[in-house]
Amino acid sequence: MTDPKNTQVHELIPEQLIRQRVSELARQISADYAGRELLVVGILKGSWVFLADLVRQLTVPVVIDFMTVSSYGASTKTSGVVKIVLDLKCPLENRDVLVVEDILDSGLTLAYLFKTLRLRRPRSLKLCVLLDKPVRRQVEVTPDYLGFEVPDKFVVGYGADWAERFRNLPYVGYVDPPENK
Numbered sequence: 001m002t003d004p005k006n007t008q009v010h011e012l013i014p015e016q017l018i019r020q021r022v023s024e025l026a027r028q029i030s031a032d033y034a035g036r037e038l039l040v041v042g043i044l045k046g047s048w049v050f051l052a053d054l055v056r057q058l059t060v061p062v063v064i065d066f067m068t069v070s071s072y073g074a075s076t077k078t079s080g081v082v083k084i085v086l087d088l089k090c091p092l093e094n095r096d097v098l099v100v101e102d103i104l105d106s107g108l109t110l111a112y113l114f115k116t117l118r119l120r121r122p123r124s125l126k127l128c129v130l131l132d133k134p135v136r137r138q139v140e141v142t143p144d145y146l147g148f149e150v151p152d153k154f155v156v157g158y159g160a161d162w163a164e165r166f167r168n169l170p171y172v173g174y175v176d177p178p179e180n181k
């Protein structure tokens with residue numbers, strides 16, 4: 001793998017555009033859940049920047065919990081194996097649950113996760129994703145709320161990482177490690 005320290009990031013979605021879109025999503029979610037309390041489930045680590053900006057603009061009462069699933073190691077390729085590394089603290093039964101994730105790629109992670117979470121009998125279960133790479137899909141997963149569609153590139157920033165680097169970039173960009181594609 002190329003050294004992340006020497007890797008150039010090409011800007012794809014500027015900070016200002018992300019800010020606008022996150023506000024629109026927050027307005028839409030607040031309207032859809034008006035009069036209800038929302039349990040926001042962030043998938044660590046990729047979702048935390050997006051989630052932090054999103055929840056601060058919601059106007060409905062919100063409870064926030066996190067879980068960690070692993071489908072990738074330090075590599076950029078999916079292993080197809082999804083493991084719950086850290087589970088939620090909150091029970092989901094009879095709650096309106098919104099899962100927040102950074103990137104929808106093959107869909108394997110979220111398909112597995114939704115199957116598991118449905119067994120806990122939430123009143124409703126929806127998905128909010130910042131970035132979608134539809135051409136990469138291997139199983140059917142459709143976000144209820146989507147920030148942006150992105151091309152088949154390895155994207156980083158605004159929470160998304162490459163080997164744990166670049167999560168703190170305020171914009172979304174892509175890196176080109178050709179050996180990983």
Ligand code: IMP
Nearest residue numbers: 046103104105106107108109154155160
């Ligand atoms: P999926 O199971 O293939 O849909 O993979 C979803 C997870 O893989 C996302 O939550 C990301 O954490 C990670 N991932 C997929 N594509 C990228 C990418 O382009 N950059 C960084 N992480 C990615």
Ligand code: MG
Nearest residue numbers: 044045046102
């Ligand atoms: Mg992730």
